[in-house]
Amino acid sequence: xxxxxxxxxxxxxxxxxxxxxxxxxxxxxxxxxxxxxxxxxxxxxxxxxxxxxxxxxxxxxxxxxxxxxxxxxxxxxxxxxxxxxxxxxxxxxxxxxxxxxxxxxxxxxxxxxxxxxxxxxxxxxxxxxxxxxxxxxxxxxxxxxxxxxxxxxxxxxxxxxxxxxxxxxxxxxxxxxxxxxxxxxxxxxxxxxxxxxxxxxxxxxxxxxxxxxxxxxxxxxxx
Amino acid sequence: xxxxxxxxxxxxxxxxxxxxxxxxxxxxxxxxxxxxxxxxxxxxxxxxxxxxxxxxxxxxxxxxxxxxxxxxxxxxxxxxxxxxxxxxxxxxxxxxxxxxxxxxxxxxxxxxxxxxxxxxxxxxxxxxxxxxxxxxxxxxxxxxxxxxxxxxxxxxxxxxxxxxxxxxxxxxxxxxxxxxxxxxxxxxxxxxxxxxxxxxxxxxxxxxxxxxxxxxxxxxxxxxxxxxxxxxxxxxxxxxxxxxxxxxxxxxxxxxxxxxxxxxxxxxxxxxxxxxxxxxxxxxxxxxxxxxxxxxxxxxxxxxxxxxxxxxx
Amino acid sequence: xxxxxxxxxxxxxxxxxxxxxxxxxxxxxxxxxxxxxxxxxxxxxxxxxxxxxxxxxxxxxxxxxxxxxxxxxxxxxxxxxxxxxxxxxxxxxxxxxxxxxxxxxxxxxxxxxxxxxxxxxxxxxxxxxxxxxxxxxxxxxxxxxxxxxxxxxxxxxxxxxxxxxxxxxxxxxxxxxxxxxxxxxxxxxxxxxxxxxxxxxxxxxxxxxxxxxxxxxxxxxxxxxxxxxxxxxxxxxxxxxxxxxxxxxxxxxxxxxxxxxxxxxxxxxxxxxxxxxxxxxxxxxxxxxxxxxxxxxxxxxxxxxxxxxxxxxxxxxxxxxxxxxxxxxxxxxxxxxxxxxxxxxxxxxxxxxxxxxxxxxxxxxxxxxxxxxxxxxxxxxxxxxxxxxxxxx
Numbered sequence: 034x035x036x037x038x039x040x041x042x043x044x045x046x047x048x049x050x051x052x053x054x055x056x057x058x059x060x061x062x063x064x065x066x067x068x069x070x071x072x073x074x075x076x077x078x079x080x081x082x083x084x085x086x087x088x089x090x091x092x093x094x095x096x097x098x099x100x101x102x103x104x105x106x107x108x109x110x111x112x113x114x115x116x117x118x119x120x121x122x123x124x125x126x127x128x129x130x131x132x133x134x135x136x137x138x139x140x141x142x143x144x145x146x147x148x149x150x151x152x153x154x155x156x157x158x159x160x161x162x163x164x165x166x167x168x169x170x171x172x173x174x175x176x177x178x179x180x181x182x183x184x185x186x187x188x189x190x191x192x193x194x195x196x197x198x199x200x201x202x203x204x205x206x207x208x209x210x211x212x213x214x215x216x217x218x219x220x221x222x223x224x225x226x227x228x229x230x231x232x233x234x235x236x237x238x239x240x241x242x243x244x245x246x247x248x249x250x251x252x253x254x255x256x
Numbered sequence: 257x258x259x260x261x262x263x264x265x266x267x268x269x270x271x272x273x274x275x276x277x278x279x280x281x282x283x284x285x286x287x288x289x290x291x292x293x294x295x296x297x298x299x300x301x302x303x304x305x306x307x308x309x310x311x312x313x314x315x316x317x318x319x320x321x322x323x324x325x326x327x328x329x330x331x332x333x334x335x336x337x338x339x340x341x342x343x344x345x346x347x348x349x350x351x352x353x354x355x356x357x358x359x360x361x362x363x364x365x366x367x368x369x370x371x372x373x374x375x376x377x378x379x380x381x382x383x384x385x386x387x388x389x390x391x392x393x394x395x396x397x398x399x400x401x402x403x404x405x406x407x408x409x410x411x412x413x414x415x416x417x418x419x420x421x422x423x424x425x426x427x428x429x430x431x432x433x434x435x436x437x438x439x440x441x442x443x444x445x446x447x448x449x450x451x452x453x454x455x456x457x458x459x460x461x462x463x464x465x466x467x468x469x470x471x472x473x474x475x476x477x478x479x480x481x482x483x484x485x486x487x488x489x490x491x492x493x494x495x496x497x498x499x500x501x502x503x504x505x506x507x508x509x510x511x512x513x514x515x516x517x518x519x520x521x522x523x524x525x526x527x528x529x530x531x532x533x534x535x536x537x538x539x540x541x542x543x544x545x546x547x548x549x550x551x552x553x554x555x556x557x558x559x560x561x562x563x564x565x566x567x568x569x
Numbered sequence: 570x571x572x573x574x575x576x577x578x579x580x581x582x583x584x585x586x587x588x589x590x591x592x593x594x595x596x597x598x599x600x601x602x603x604x605x606x607x608x609x610x611x612x613x614x615x616x617x618x619x620x621x622x623x624x625x626x627x628x629x630x631x632x633x634x635x636x637x638x639x640x641x642x643x644x645x646x647x648x649x650x651x652x653x654x655x656x657x658x659x660x661x662x663x664x665x666x667x668x669x670x671x672x673x674x675x676x677x678x679x680x681x682x683x684x685x686x687x688x689x690x691x692x693x694x695x696x697x698x699x700x701x702x703x704x705x706x707x708x709x710x711x712x713x714x715x716x717x718x719x720x721x722x723x724x725x726x727x728x729x730x731x732x733x734x735x736x737x738x739x740x741x742x743x744x745x746x747x748x749x750x751x752x753x754x755x756x757x758x759x760x761x762x763x764x765x766x767x768x769x770x771x772x773x774x775x776x777x778x779x780x781x782x783x784x785x786x787x788x789x790x791x792x793x794x795x796x797x798x799x800x801x802x803x804x805x806x807x808x809x810x811x812x813x814x815x816x817x818x819x820x821x822x823x824x825x826x827x828x829x830x831x832x833x834x835x836x837x838x839x840x841x842x843x844x845x846x847x848x849x850x851x852x853x854x855x856x857x858x859x860x861x862x863x864x865x866x867x868x869x870x871x872x873x874x875x876x877x878x879x880x881x882x883x884x885x886x887x888x889x890x891x892x893x894x895x896x897x898x899x900x901x902x903x904x905x906x907x908x909x910x911x912x913x914x915x916x917x918x919x920x921x922x923x924x925x926x927x928x929x930x931x932x933x934x935x936x937x938x939x940x941x942x943x944x945x946x947x948x949x950x951x952x953x954x955x956x957x958x959x960x961x962x
Contacts, residue, residue, distance in 0.1 A: 059324065061324065061327060061376070061379050062324070062326075062327065065327070065372065065376065068372065084356065084357050084358045085357075085358045085361060085418070088356075088358050088361045088362050088365050089361060089365075091365050092361065092364055092365035092368050095365070095368050095369055095371065095372050096368045096371060096401070098372070099368075099371040099372050099375055099394060099397075100394070100398075102375065102379075103391070103394065107765070157357075179553075186545055186549065189545075190545070190546065293609065295840065295843065296606055296609075296843060298607070298609050301609070303582065304583055304609070306579060307579055307580060307582045307583035308583060310576045310577075310579035310580040311579075311580035311581075311583060311584070311585070311620065313576065314573075314576050314577065314580050314646065315620075315644050315645065315646070316644040316645045316646075316679065317644070318617060318642075318644045384768065384770050384789070385615075388791075388792045388937060391791070391792065392792070454837065455837070455877070457837070458938070461837065461938065462614055462777065462778060462834060462835055463778075463835050463937065463938040463941035463942070464937060464938065465614045465615040465776065465777065466614035466615045466617075466618060469618070470614065470615040470617060470618070471615070471617045472617065472618075473617045473618065473644040474644060477618070530839070530840065531840065532877065533836060533837040533838040533839075533875070533877050533878045533881060534836070534837025534881075535837075535877075535881070536881060536936070536938055536939070538936070539880065539881065
């Protein structure tokens with residue numbers, strides 16, 4: 034019984050924090066509300082006795098949200114902190130598809146024919162889960178993991194060998210005049226920046242995720 | 257007591273763990289002051305943590321215009337909370353507050369929380385220099401985190417488990433520091449980094465007028481400074497458990513050995529960091545990833561080969 | 570009552586002092602620093618960390634506002650002193666301790682301060698020249714929707730901050746009601762062509778480990794300085810040559826070791842900085858010049874061996890070769906550090922300072938900490954050297 038209560042509490046926190054991501058005006062708060070939501074999910078996984086996966090979820094998600102906060106603030110242009118801004122668009126379509134998908138998935142979960150467990154779940158659940166998922170391909174997974182990691186690191190080193198602080202030519206003066214001329218049109222660029230930021234948000238999340246996944250695989254080497 | 261078996265403490269366990277953490281952290285701060293006093297030729301010393309605490313508790317809290325209070329408070333209070341959560345899985349001798357099966361990963365997760373807390377403290381203050389400090393911390397963190405994760409992998413592979421109790425038990429014959437020195441050094445460097453000590457004090461350094469701590473006063477500042485020392489102490493404790501054999505040692509009970517080793521390591525770290533100049537944040541990334549990562553990966557390779565040979569024979 | 574007094578007594582054994590150096594305050598500042606080190610106190614890095622505001626030297630009238638702002642930022646309990654000459658330092662600071670120990674008086678002052686806070690509203694408009702430290706954020710107006718000005722609305726929003734102390738607020742040119750009444754940063758082009766926010770931050774003049782009176786108006790993008798403009802806050806900079814020829818050898822030694830210890834402290838080499846400062850204090854006390862020179866030479870040797878410090882300082886602030894005379898051409902911060910030490914040891918120091926116009930080019934495109942290191946590696950202060958032998962200028 035207390036476990037069920039804890040589960041419900043964590044679920045409510047996860048959903049509420051997810052809603053808060055879109056209701057808040059501050060990008061920093063949005064990222065960390067998302068982090069709270071993910072942490073709640075990670076703690077729920079702990080309740081399933083999938084301890085490794087739960088703790089790794091917490092670890093990865095907090096790390097990703099910390100980095101994502103930087104990107105969100107950078108890309109949301111003029112008001113990363115605090116202006117009331119409408120963060121949703123094409124409301125009818127997205128609400129409709131979200132609700133429809135939710136109903137579909139719920140129906141699937143409730144109506145699916147889940148197999149009965151053949152005995153008490155014992156031993157190391159994470160190990161058994163890992164074996165069940167990856168058993169035939171375990172060697173491939175273990176080899177891919179360092180290769181992926183090496184690729185990430187080399188790509189970074191090649192793309193930006195000295196980082197932002199290296200001596201780099203600054204924008205020449207004639208571009209500064211250009212900027213002034215564009216001053217009045219900046220609200221348009223601001224809006225497009227906002228829209229571009231949404232797609233950027235998706236991409237960043239993907240980038241953040243792949244980074245996390247790379248680490249997840251390396252984390253698989255823990256055992 | 258069978259090796260690897262740790263006894264989970266009853267309800268008073270968390271309080272005892274917190275008290276132990278506080279005492280150890282305080283001892284570290286006192287040693288720091290003793291060294292500072294001796295260096296500048298003053299008599300005495302060691303009283304500074306108490307004086308600072310009195311001064312800060314007496315001071316009024318201040319805030320800045322349009323500060324994000326919620327985020328700031330979470331960030332400021334979080335450092336101590338992260339340290340406290342870390343010691344929850346640390347086996348002091350044969351006692352542990354929570355015998356989590358993945359204690360090592362929990363430790364890593366808690367110091368990733370420090371990323372969030374320091375950045376939030378920097379952002380929440382709505383001022384230039386704390387913001388720069390917060391971002392600097394993320395720059396440093398990206399650099400040290402991957403070497404830290406691999407350094408944590410090494411004892412886990414050697415012990416074949418992620419439970420802290422098993423890792424301590426696996427050092428019965430030979431302490432891990434003997435054949436994993438690279439992992440030990442990298443781990444200590446990472447401990448200095450996530451507890452914002454020299455050479456990684458860029459987020460709080462003088463050139464940004466104190467960085468993350470520049471607008472904090474009163475209880476907020478006290479929490480951040482306590483959090484730093486608590487994280488350093490927790491890190492020292494984990495270094496002992498992971499590499500220095502935990503509570504093993506003749507004659508005395510193992511919890512005493514553990515605390516003794518932790519305190520000695522903490523004092524060594526405190527003395528060491530006084531001698532190292534501070535790194536600028538952009539100076540860490542290239543050495544950490546281009547030099548540090550291959551070295552630590554080689555270490556993990558060595559450990560893995562030795563372990564597999566050991567198991568198969 | 571008893572607890573408060575006990576806390577106060579314990580607390581004043583380790584005060585944090587914010588040292589603001591005014592005009593001709595170098596001697597007082599050095600005396601104050603010495604006193605602080607002897608008593609085991611701490612030099613505060615920011616006013617938010619300080620119990621005592623210590624103003625060394627004199628503050629011209631147009632700077633009084635800035636000093637008041639600094640005073641506002643000290644959280645209570647606090648105390649304030651102006652130190653006119655090095656000999657007054659000890660007594661003045663002891664007086665401050667007495668003030669801090671007076672718990673009832675401090676409570677009363679705090680209550681007064683909290684009560685009057687909502688009325689205390691800085692009026693906008695003074696763009697620069699208040700020379701405050703990090704607190705003052707000067708924002709460009711936003712070109713967003715064609716410039717609606719709602720300055721009054723913003724002033725109203727500033728009222729309610731319930732007992733918290735304010736930062737300096739600047740209401741220049743806002744359009745929409747911004748949070749807290751502060752406009753957001755304007756935009757500027759990054760070197761990669763991105764539109765990033767550019768924030769105008771003045772560094773100085775009351776900044777720890779900073780040349781007295783220097784104001785560097787930076788435009789920051791993140792933590793990189795996009796453009797900078799120098800100014801001398803004490804208004805008489807044109808008359809005094811910056812850096813100034815020092816009168817005597819002893820004064821030159823004191824000055825150079827002060828500069829060196831400042832650079833070392835900023836670079837994070839606290840032990841070496843403290844040692845060089847010890848040499849400075851010994852020279853001020855009248856120790857034999859040869860001994861001081863020997864200590865400095867030993868420091869120089871130690872620093873040359875310190876590879877981490879060299880990596881930190883090398884390549885920073887390179888001045889191109891063959892500039893105007895008076896510029897140390899062809900050097901970077903590491904070279905200048907060693908040159909300062911060597912010149913002091915050899916007794917050829919004090920050859921004059923560096924023109925201020927050099928600075929904006931040096932700091933463009935570098936990070937804030939590098940800016941601080943560059944400024945610390947140059948002799949930019951226009952103060953007269955502390956009169957040690959009576960012949961110093």
